Amino acid sequence: MHALFDWRKMFRIEAFLKQTIETTLKDLSFPNIDIIFETPKLDTHGDLSTNVAMQLARPLKQNPRSIAEQIIAKLKPDPAYISKIEIAGPGFINFFYSNNYLQQSVEHIIKAGEQFGRNNFGKGKKAQVEFVSANPTGPLTIGHGRQAVLGDTIANFLEWCGFQVTREYYFNNAGRQMRVLGESVRLRYLELLGELVEFPDDHYQGEYIKDIARQLHRKYGDSLKAEQESDLFKSTAEQMIFQDIKNTLQRLGIVFDVFFNEKDLYEQGDIDRVIRFFKENNLAYQKDGALWFRSTEFGQEQDRVIVKSTGEPTYRLPDIAYHRTKYERGFDLIIDLFGADHIATYPDVLAGLQALGYDSSRTKVLIHQFVTLYEGTEKVRMSTRKANFVTLDELMDEVGVDVTRWFFLMRSMDSHLNFDLSLAKSQSEENPVYYNQYAHARICSILRNAAEARIEYRNSETLQHLHHPAEMQLIKKLLNFPNLVERCTRDFTPHLMTQYLSEVSTLFHKFYTECRVLTDDTDLSQARLALIRATKAVLANGFKILGVTAPERM
RNA sequence: GCCCCAGUAGCUCAGCAGGAUAGAGCAUCGGAUUCCUAAUCCGGAGGUCACAGGUUCGAAUCCUGUCUGGGGUACCA
Numbered sequence: 001m002h003a004l005f006d007w008r009k010m011f012r013i014e015a016f017l018k019q020t021i022e023t024t025l026k027d028l029s030f031p032n033i034d035i036i037f038e039t040p041k042l043d044t045h046g047d048l049s050t051n052v053a054m055q056l057a058r059p060l061k062q063n064p065r066s067i068a069e070q071i072i073a074k075l076k077p078d079p080a081y082i083s084k085i086e087i088a089g090p091g092f093i094n095f096f097y098s099n100n101y102l103q104q105s106v107e108h109i110i111k112a113g114e115q116f117g118r119n120n121f122g123k124g125k126k127a128q129v130e131f132v133s134a135n136p137t138g139p140l141t142i143g144h145g146r147q148a149v150l151g152d153t154i155a156n157f158l159e160w161c162g163f164q165v166t167r168e169y170y171f172n173n174a175g176r177q178m179r180v181l182g183e184s185v186r187l188r189y190l191e192l193l194g195e196l197v198e199f200p201d202d203h204y205q206g207e208y209i210k211d212i213a214r215q216l217h218r219k220y221g222d223s224l225k226a227e228q229e230s231d232l233f234k235s236t237a238e239q240m241i242f243q244d245i246k247n248t249l250q251r252l253g254i255v256f257d258v259f260f261n262e263k264d265l266y267e268q269g270d271i272d273r274v275i276r277f278f279k280e281n282n283l284a285y286q287k288d289g290a291l292w293f294r295s296t297e298f299g300q301e302q303d304r305v306i307v308k309s310t311g312e313p314t315y316r317l318p319d320i321a322y323h324r325t326k327y328e329r330g331f332d333l334i335i336d337l338f339g340a341d342h343i344a345t346y347p348d349v350l351a352g353l354q355a356l357g358y359d360s361s362r363t364k365v366l367i368h369q370f371v372t373l374y375e376g377t378e379k380v381r382m383s384t385r386k387a388n389f390v391t392l393d394e395l396m397d398e399v400g401v402d403v404t405r406w407f408f409l410m411r412s413m414d415s416h417l418n419f420d421l422s423l424a425k426s427q428s429e430e431n432p433v434y435y436n437q438y439a440h441a442r443i444c445s446i447l448r449n450a451a452e453a454r455i456e457y458r459n460s461e462t463l464q465h466l467h468h469p470a471e472m473q474l475i476k477k478l479l480n481f482p483n484l485v486e487r488c489t490r491d492f493t494p495h496l497m498t499q500y501l502s503e504v505s506t507l508f509h510k511f512y513t514e515c516r517v518l519t520d521d522t523d524l525s526q527a528r529l530a531l532i533r534a535t536k537a538v539l540a541n542g543f544k545i546l547g548v549t550a551p552e553r554m
Numbered sequence: 555g556c557c558c559c560a561g562u563a564g565c566u567c568a569g570c571a572g573g574a575u576a577g578a579g580c581a582u583c584g585g586a587u588u589c590c591u592a593a594u595c596c597g598g599a600g601g602u603c604a605c606a607g608g609u610u611c612g613a614a615u616c617c618u619g620u621c622u623g624g625g626g627u628a629c630c631a
């Protein structure tokens with residue numbers, strides 16, 4: 001390793017420059033402003049750029065370019081890291097990395113390996129991500145799929161940032177929905193016995209209901225014929241459906257740490273405890289036979305019923321009680337992932353938490369938009385009850401797990417996702433997942449050839465042979481990975497990672513086309529082997545976070 | 555009526571901690587393979603960033619209004 005290099009400083013060039021500039025501003029008696037760096041789009045604009053001079057133009061009533069000049073005059077960059085500083089355009093200050101820095105950073109990436117990209121900003125903190133949370137009334141649909149993959153990936157990102165993460169699934173196996181489910185199975189069972197039954201429209205129409213009925217018939221024969229209660233039907237259905245859901249999730253690589261049953265909130269007294277607290281603190285009142293929560297006192301437009309006149313709680317009450325347990329369990333960061341159809345429920349829950357005296361800002365509610373499924377140009381409407389849905393399992397059968405995960409992640413969760421099934425099937429060879437995985441497989445192939453030829457990267461001195469534009473661009477992109485991990489985590493924008501990885505793959509493929517790795521020049525070969533190993537690490541780490549496999553061959 | 559999300563290339567979508575010449579994939583047109591995987595690469599064409607105002611040295615990005623699409627607005631969840 002280059003003795004001159006301070007590796008600790010290496011990956012904090014940005015932070016280092018920021019600090020330096022802050023000091024400089026102070027020396028010049030300029031106002032203290034937030035210093036932001038960006039990566040310019042054009043190479044000629046440098047590797048890091050800041051607009052501080054333009055920000056200061058107004059308060060100082062000076063020309064931004066002359067402000068920039070005063071600032072750079074004070075900066076004494078270490079040539080080991082920064083080769084050049086320029087003022088450009090209206091007053092940007094552009095920094096150029098030195099080749100030396102870029103070359104040596106390849107070594108750093110290889111050394112960090114599977115750890116490259118991790119950071120500590122969540123260290124010592126507990127985070128919980130609640131997602132999917134579908135009641136066991138049927139197989140998971142494609143809509144659930146988007147949420148499942150998003151939630152799991154967000155959890156992965158948090159782990160990469162040092163959080164201790166709990167993945168949690170909240171469900172309700174009581175209530176009307178489940179009664180209808182049990183009754184649906186009972187009616188299908190009676191049909192199997194040859195009875196003519198009228199099957200109501202608002203019951204669950206799916207084929208899986210018949211499967212469950214058949215299972216019961218196999219096990220019990222016609223002995224359940226007289227059962228008027230649907231308890232056995234219901235519990236069997238719940239058990240079978242839940243098993244099915246768990247299998248689907250497992251196929252997607254998702255494992256939950258906690259399945260939280262709403263029923264426990266009643267049995268443990270959490271529900272009563274909330275009611276009592278609300279009543280004792282004048283946060284709730286009786287009206288028209290119902291119990292109302294004074295949510296208007298917490299910024300809501302209207303008060304909300306939490307116990308109906310029938311004596312049954314509305315969904316808000318258990319939701320509030322449930323979220324209280326999240327605080328009581330000591331989570332520092334609480335993430336709720338909901339579909340757009342639940343957007344109205346969370347303000348009530350947050351208001352409830354405030355009423356209970358908790359800091360609701362620790363709860364981050366993420367809303368994702370819907371998935372609209374297209375079969376060709378035809379829109380498919382998805383409804384579990386009507387059973388005209390394509391299940392998540394069926395999707396995975398068609399396109400595979402990697403494509404499923406990637407496609408759900410590649411769009412911003414704020415955007416409606418148009419998923420054209422026939423396109424995903426027919427063009428599965430043209431899609432970005434394979435493009436990215438191919439880059440990884442190609443690297444593995446070269447590494448196999450290198451091993452056979454007994455060439456390996458041994459000496460970091462050889463890295464100085466890296467200077468081809470394709471090489472330098474690739475290195476710069478790789479160096480961006482840690483920033484990206486942090487940004488995706490902070491902003492909950494996993495889709496940026498899919499985009500980034502595609503950029504890495506593009507630059508790698510370009511490098512591959514222009515630069516041969518295994519050559520007669522063993523020093524150059526060593527250096528390029530190092531570069532592709534670094535690239536492989538970044539791709540593999542990115543895939544790992546997204547839950548996509550990193551194939552060695554394709 | 556009110557609230558949330560979206561409107562950017564033919565299609566699907568990035569970009570929206572205000573920045574320099576608005577991008578990618580697909581589709582389309584034209585090129586590249588004696589050599590580490592062509593599931594690849596290079597190039598062309600394609601734009602009133604829905605519309606109208608405003609803030610700013612500077613707006614696809616921020617603010618206001620309008621239009622269009624989706625979701626919500628229950629003593630359903």
